[in-house]
Amino acid sequence: MSAPSATRRAAVLGHPIGHSRSPLLHSAAYRALGVDIDYAAIDMLPQEAASFAARLRTEPGWVGVSVTMPLKAALIPHLDGLSERVKRLGALNTVVVEHVAGAVRLTGHNTDVDGIVRALEDVLPARSGNAEPQERRAAILGAGNTALAALEACALLGYTHVDLAVRNAERAAGALALARDLGLSCETVDVAGAADRLAHYGAVISTLPAHAADAFIVPLGLDRGTGVLAPGAVLLDVAYDPWPSAIAAAWEGAGGTVVSGMSMLVHQGVEQVKYFSGIQDADWRHVTNVMCDAVGLSRP
Template sequence: MSGPAATRRAAVLGHPIGHSRSPLLHSTAYRALGVDIAYTAIDMLPEEAASFAARLRTEPGWVGVSVTMPLKAALIPHLDVLSERVQRLGALNTVVVEHLAGSVRLTGHNTDVDGIVRALDEVLPARRAGAAPRERRAAILGAGNTALAALEACALLGYTHVDLVVRNRQRAAAALGLARTLGLAGSTVDLAQATDRLAQYEAVISTLPAHAADAMVATLGLDRAPARPGILAPGAVLLDVAYDPWPSAIATAWEAAGGTVVSGMSMLVHQGVEQVKYFSGIQDADWRHVTNVMCDAVGLSRP
């Protein structure tokens, strides 16, 4: 690393970005680790990706950036190395800046997958070793870059079939291709079909922007109080990656129908822990403590 430690910096990139809690989470984690990394938020559009990659190569102090919408694919052509996961997904959320013998190497990673897996693992029933394989169904609302990470997370969590709930099936072609690569039985369905299958899903992951799922509540039949019996599978979990505002309309309705809700803030914390490891260069630490203080900072229950 060139330059004194005090000059190290990182940031979250996206548009809009004013709502992001990443600066608070990362700053809390670096204090807990005793490292000096300044972490800020930068509002940026996809057309600025090339010029910002150049900044990472030429401005001193950069250790990495977190990447959110709409930039998860835009930065890929401007990096030197892509992790196997990023190559598979075609989307990233992390860029690590390495200074090597006078040169700079930019490497892309995707920790969204880790965030989704750990957020859901906190509430899903424990998987029993040696249990007979069975069909396990999940659904993903949307088919964008975060949905690609959700697909890989579903494969890691042992789901066998994933429905992609989309308006435009053509836009889900990349996601369906990824599902096949991951060994998942994947299909695209519209909202009416998802409504008919709702009781089959052990988990639903909404990858839509804030408020985009609000209109789905009535169609899914979740707006009835009380909801009709059996509308959800027993113990069905909803992870809504949009954490602002919280609770979202669909999260409120899901919980009222007897389901379990996981905030996107939990995903943000867990994926952020992996980014902190990359940016700080620290692997051996009390990561449970770091995770707990990050949860405390945003008012999230400790895992």
């Protein structure tokens, strides 16, 4: 059910948040749909999660919030319900506010998985049944909350083995457990290990913050030019500011295909727009194109 009569509003929460393009994307989508929802950016730290959840329950007009780092786990204890995906991943990026029988219900969802899948589907070659190799390999840089979404995306995209390139293997225990639950073969590797296997990865997903992947360029051999990547290998760098990132430029220089994290942001944002607006039946291709236009991204 929709919120009580009041100006409907939503926001993206995170820290830092000034770089976020979510307000541009959501505002463009709501205009295209003819929906009146104000969407803002709110700088917030994890220790403020409980008080903000209380705001969602008491302030009129809230329909939901988008959630980015470092809050993807912090809000979970303060919600009334979680999607099966959030229960599985232990991380969310969406909170939906519903008003049911006079009470407010907060439910957590994760549309990051949808964003990664669709961003990669736009550029990956179509799978061709029996013509596929038996093993399909991918790698993920990092093992944080976004890496968990990337693991589920890899499973949905049909990858069979995923390497987690991390500096501290102990911090990847949760990701390894999730991979087992998803039926993925998975192991941690250091950067040198990833470099040795680079030519076997069909896709690499960097889930690291802006500039953090810069240090991977030389150890991975991306500075050596062509010949280090598998033919058609794709890099999705979820960090989109600045763009192109240093690792994206190096990957493209090595002959690979690059996908901006902005593409992921658009696709996951479309799913959030459905939740916040309550609209399911619409020309979502048109809405997606409008969102791409709003941030200067090529249409898929």
